[in-house]
Amino acid sequence: MALIQETDYGTPHILAKTQVTLEIDGKPVTVPAGTSIMRAAVESGVPVPKLCATDSVEAFGSCRLCLVEIEGRKGTPASCTTLAEPGMKVRTQSPKLARMRRGMMELYISDHPLDCLTCSANGNCELQDMAGVVGLREVRYGYDGANHLQPGKDLSNPYFSFEPSKCIVCSRCVRACEEVQGTFALTIQGRGFASKVSAGGTDFLSSECVSCGACVQACPTATLIEKSVTEKGQGDRSVVTTCAYCGVGCSFKAELKGNEVVRMVPYKDGKANHGHSCVKGRFSWGYATHKDRILKPMIRAKITDPWKEVSWEEAIGHAASEFKRIQAKYGRDSIGGITSSRCTDEETYLVQKMIRAAFGNNNVDTCARVCHSPTGYGLSNTFGTSAGTQDFDSVNDADVILVIGANPTDAHPVFASQMKRRLREGARLIVIDPRRIDLIKSPHVQAQFHLPLKPGTNVAIINALAHVVVTEGLVAESYVKERCDVAAFELWRKFIAEERNSPEAVEAVTGVPSADVRAAARLYATGGNGAIYYGLGVTEHSQGSTMVIGMANLAMATGNLGRRGVGVNPLRGQNNVQGSCDMGSFPHEFSGYRHVSNDAVRVSFEQAWGVPLQGEPGLRISNMLDAACDGTFKGLYVQGEDIVQSDPNTKHVSAGLAAMECVVIQDLFLNETASYAHVFLPGSSFLEKDGTFINAERRIGMVRKAIPPMAGYADWEITIKLSEALGYPMHYSHPSEIMDEIARMTPTFAGVSYEKLERLGSVQWPCNEKAPEGTPIMHIGSFVRGKGRFMITEFIATDERTTDRFPLILTTGRILSQYNVGAQTRRTENNVWHSEDVLEIHPWDAENRGIREGELVSLTSRAGDITLPARISERMQPGVVYTTFHHAMTGANVVTTEFSDWATSCPEYKVTAVQVQPAKRLSEWQEHYKEAKRRTTQILSQTGAD
Amino acid sequence: MNAEHMIHNANQIALYFSSYPREEAVAGVLDHLKKYWERRMKDQIIQYVAQGGAGLHELVVDAVKRLDVPQKHATPR
Numbered sequence A: 001m002a003l004i005q006e007t008d009y010g011t012p013h014i015l016a017k018t019q020v021t022l023e024i025d026g027k028p029v030t031v032p033a034g035t036s037i038m039r040a041a042v043e044s045g046v047p048v049p050k051l052c053a054t055d056s057v058e059a060f061g062s063c064r065l066c067l068v069e070i071e072g073r074k075g076t077p078a079s080c081t082t083l084a085e086p087g088m089k090v091r092t093q094s095p096k097l098a099r100m101r102r103g104m105m106e107l108y109i110s111d112h113p114l115d116c117l118t119c120s121a122n123g124n125c126e127l128q129d130m131a132g133v134v135g136l137r138e139v140r141y142g143y144d145g146a147n148h149l150q151p152g153k154d155l156s157n158p159y160f161s162f163e164p165s166k167c168i169v170c171s172r173c174v175r176a177c178e179e180v181q182g183t184f185a186l187t188i189q190g191r192g193f194a195s196k197v198s199a200g201g202t203d204f205l206s207s208e209c210v211s212c213g214a215c216v217q218a219c220p221t222a223t224l225i226e227k228s229v230t231e232k233g234q235g236d237r238s239v240v241t242t243c244a245y246c247g248v249g250c251s252f253k254a255e256l257k258g259n260e261v262v263r264m265v266p267y268k269d270g271k272a273n274h275g276h277s278c279v280k281g282r283f284s285w286g287y288a289t290h291k292d293r294i295l296k297p298m299i300r301a302k303i304t305d306p307w308k309e310v311s312w313e314e315a316i317g318h319a320a321s322e323f324k325r326i327q328a329k330y331g332r333d334s335i336g337g338i339t340s341s342r343c344t345d346e347e348t349y350l351v352q353k354m355i356r357a358a359f360g361n362n363n364v365d366t367c368a369r370v371c372h373s374p375t376g377y378g379l380s381n382t383f384g385t386s387a388g389t390q391d392f393d394s395v396n397d398a399d400v401i402l403v404i405g406a407n408p409t410d411a412h413p414v415f416a417s418q419m420k421r422r423l424r425e426g427a428r429l430i431v432i433d434p435r436r437i438d439l440i441k442s443p444h445v446q447a448q449f450h451l452p453l454k455p456g457t458n459v460a461i462i463n464a465l466a467h468v469v470v471t472e473g474l475v476a477e478s479y480v481k482e483r484c485d486v487a488a489f490e491l492w493r494k495f496i497a498e499e500r501n502s503p504e505a506v507e508a509v510t511g512v513p514s515a516d517v518r519a520a521a522r523l524y525a526t527g528g529n530g531a532i533y534y535g536l537g538v539t540e541h542s543q544g545s546t547m548v549i550g551m552a553n554l555a556m557a558t559g560n561l562g563r564r565g566v567g568v569n570p571l572r573g574q575n576n577v578q579g580s581c582d583m584g585s586f587p588h589e590f591s592g593y594r595h596v597s598n599d600a601v602r603v604s605f606e607q608a609w610g611v612p613l614q615g616e617p618g619l620r621i622s623n624m625l626d627a628a629c630d631g632t633f634k635g636l637y638v639q640g641e642d643i644v645q646s647d648p649n650t651k652h653v654s655a656g657l658a659a660m661e662c663v664v665i666q667d668l669f670l671n672e673t674a675s676y677a678h679v680f681l682p683g684s685s686f687l688e689k690d691g692t693f694i695n696a697e698r699r700i701g702m703v704r705k706a707i708p709p710m711a712g713y714a715d716w717e718i719t720i721k722l723s724e725a726l727g728y729p730m731h732y733s734h735p736s737e738i739m740d741e742i743a744r745m746t747p748t749f750a751g752v753s754y755e756k757l758e759r760l761g762s763v764q765w766p767c768n769e770k771a772p773e774g775t776p777i778m779h780i781g782s783f784v785r786g787k788g789r790f791m792i793t794e795f796i797a798t799d800e801r802t803t804d805r806f807p808l809i810l811t812t813g814r815i816l817s818q819y820n821v822g823a824q825t826r827r828t829e830n831n832v833w834h835s836e837d838v839l840e841i842h843p844w845d846a847e848n849r850g851i852r853e854g855e856l857v858s859l860t861s862r863a864g865d866i867t868l869p870a871r872i873s874e875r876m877q878p879g880v881v882y883t884t885f886h887h888a889m890t891g892a893n894v895v896t897t898e899f900s901d902w903a904t905s906c907p908e909y910k911v912t913a914v915q916v917q918p919a920k921r922l923s924e925w926q927e928h929y930k931e932a933k934r935r936t937t938q939i940l941s942q943t944g945a946d
Numbered sequence B: 001m002n003a004e005h006m007i008h009n010a011n012q013i014a015l016y017f018s019s020y021p022r023e024e025a026v027a028g029v030l031d032h033l034k035k036y037w038e039r040r041m042k043d044q045i046i047q048y049v050a051q052g053g054a055g056l057h058e059l060v061v062d063a064v065k066r067l068d069v070p071q072k073h074a075t076p077r
Helices: A037-043 A095-110 A126-133 A172-181 A214-218 A227-232 A279-283 A312-330 A345-359 A373-382 A392-397 A413-424 A458-471 A477-483 A486-496 A503-510 A514-526 A544-557 A577-582 A599-609 A621-630 A650-658 A715-725 A735-745 A754-760 A843-849 A924-936 B003-017 B022-036 B039-050 B058-065
Strands: A019-024 A027-032 A089-091 A160-162 A187-189 A196-198 A224-226 A237-242 A251-257 A260-266 A307-309 A335-339 A364-366 A400-404 A428-432 A449-451 A530-534 A568-570 A635-639 A662-667 A679-682 A691-694 A699-703 A762-764 A808-813 A839-841 A856-861 A865-872 A880-884 A912-918
Touching (some): A019 A037, A095 A126, A160 A227, A172 A413, A214 A224, A224 A227, A227 A260, A237 A699, A260 A279, A312 A335, A312 A635, A312 A679, A312 A715, A335 A345, A345 A364, A345 A577, A345 A599, A345 A635, A345 A691, A345 A715, A373 A544, A373 A568, A392 A530, A400 A413, A400 A514, A428 A514, A449 A514, A458 A486, A458 A503, A458 A514, A458 A544, A477 A486, A477 A544, A486 A544, A503 A514, A530 A544, A544 A568, A621 A650, A699 A754, A735 A754, A754 A762, A839 A843, A865 A924, B003 B022, B003 B039, B003 B058, B022 B058
Parallel strands (some): A019 A089, A335 A364, A335 A635, A400 A428, A428 A449, A635 A662, A662 A679
Antiparallel strands (some): A019 A027, A160 A224, A237 A251, A251 A260, A699 A762, A808 A912, A839 A880, A856 A865, A856 A912
16 A cells, blocks of 8 residues: 555544535535634645644644635635635635745745755655745745754654754644643743744653654654654555554554554544554554564473474474373363453454364453453443443543543553543543542643542442432432333442441541542532543452442443443553453353353354354463462463463462463563463564454454564464364464454444445444444443343452551552553663653652662562562552552562452452562562573574574 | 362352342352353362351352252363
């Protein structure tokens, strides 16, 4: 595909029911009321010269190039700031306009370097284009006067450069930072001739800039430009694909020269991101070609042996024969596998199919087990389906936004920008979080309420909010009567109204002032459209599922479901965590969340797959590890997942893996789990294959192969090879055929096909006969399960308790610049922002322990101990400490415990009782890790050299 | 799974359902074990209850008594 040049309409699209018709250069044009003349002209195929206008930001009217003439009006108004009106007659070209535009361009060019031939933006520069459009042939003023041509660049940001001499001070970057990203890091410093773009008076790296790339995207010149473009030149082809980082699922254009990616540019037609991006998707793709990629299959007899590179045939044959040997010796259920939320739907579907059909058991699980499995349990039991209720754009209609246990500006930054835009427009914000997250107070955003609860008391808080709704007469009675199971509601109403659930009664437990809880509940219940957004701070608790149910209860009780602007919305962690769940990755259900014990469903799969299938659930990941330690589980196939680094209680995970006889890892890198593997199958990045990802709003987005698989095969092809070697051949020549099978076998996907995805760009499931183009908003009119089901949510404190020995509570999470186990982002320049995990601790707790900023501290729990640097931070409340798990060497999960959600076994990452003390050396585990890592990752080359 | 871990997991399930009327609560625990516990785990808890079920929540004990009897694992393929 050639390089895609998207049309820039100059000003944003307007949503309005009223249409206006005007005439532009003699052609009638009809547009929504409120549309600029510039946009109306471009939509009708009439380009208008411009420099300061771009359709991602509001019109500014400073460059004076887009002037037009309007019949009956004096002067030459700017078409970007003048709105289309009925009957208007506009001329975009006249001798007078041409003279004026040429004059403006003379002024711009008189103060611009004339280095077009060697400029990085050559061929993609709007200033250059406009010089051509207006017919600039000379600059009468010369180039000797006062100017801004001083040499010098700001190269501090690892991904883009800032060259002020090329700046025309159009303010597009400043406005993009404000309006698109919402960070307000850039400004115009000085006045008049001295005006210049500034990153708050410092360099970009030291500024508030979050490297989202919106300014680079908006810049019409080479002032702000990707370093990769400066280094490699402009791309010559584009491939539209879906980002492989978080669950927002941004659409990107991969721009390439041959098979080398030059840059990733957010795609304007992407319905999840509307042309916006974050530092990870926009810039942090270098891992895909990092030298650490393993490109040859490898095997070894023992995990203490060096790896030996072998052919694909030998590696696949060895893995299959080992799995068969193990099953012959220990039984059919002695092996299993883990699907990946980083891989495509089609790949995930194939892995679970291979396990059920070729392994002959249901021992399949996925990394959603350790993040959003409680979402599936809670929402399916209350609403009838395991997914969020809204599309992202629904937030534009929200009046009250309730963010619980989520940190969107770090973990879901592109959606956070959309949310912040709505907040700047006037929506009100309630945040329930132990930490003072950035969203609570950021430029032009201020939460009405922050309820800083103690970790582990979510259910007490949600019950207290519901208590206020029920006891203060704020229940949407008619909604509940019409839409919900009334008997279940009455049982719940009686329970929740009990005094022990009141804000006053739970204040001592939660630490949140009861008056704030009452006021927040009133605001959510009466403030208009109330929308709940939540993250892993909800799910990763021993009562994770109960809390999801609690949120569903609250939304139903207030009637905040089934229309735009409301809903219960999980912010999914990984790019395809929704899809991996949808595809039947859990041990108890087939694709589309249908239990394996459902005879009709199972028989349909048996007929389609031609083998008998088990009707009992298989093992969850944690159960597999337990069974391995017990000696009944001996073999594991892991696609794109690193359970040693990401799952809790590393020592237990390691012990389980070490007890197995054959562990097969399919991944890009020799990850931590690979240290316990016997077969390594080199996987492919998202750039190297076709398929689909499903984001947090149930949107199925296309992943398109931009370059050939570096190791020879896409992941789906590798699974097919393994399955065939196991004696169960699967016949697909392209992922579209896998999706066709998914559609045949899964009612909620019945209408999905690659042809439709190509035609519509993306589609949100359910997509079937009832909703042929998908379902942006769920539960309109009635719930998927029929009547909404209220369930009782008794608060039960976790068994993980603080004591004199472990007096602090540790919560873990992620930050903006790193992603999960860091396998991708640690292999990029993002390390400039976060090169190691640190322990955030409140000043009081630090002072009590004699801990100073940056010094090493030991972090000890009942499970284990690690050492890491301290960061003293008032984001934390006293008694609570926080760290990330991005770096393997830190071993954050050495400390976390095996306590987990009662319903789904989702680990309780958010509550670990710990002690923190000054330290001088690494922990014993960390010392052991360094040595073990060196020993278990040695590779013998084909010549036998180490 | 070690017994302590199994008891803790099962009791956590019982604690959730204990807010419901007793028969509904037992049915809830039973349904949960049926839907989400693998055969080995079911067999283990059935045997544990048969041996007295020390430390198990009474709802678990009642639910486990209604679980299917242990079956022999399928023959290796």
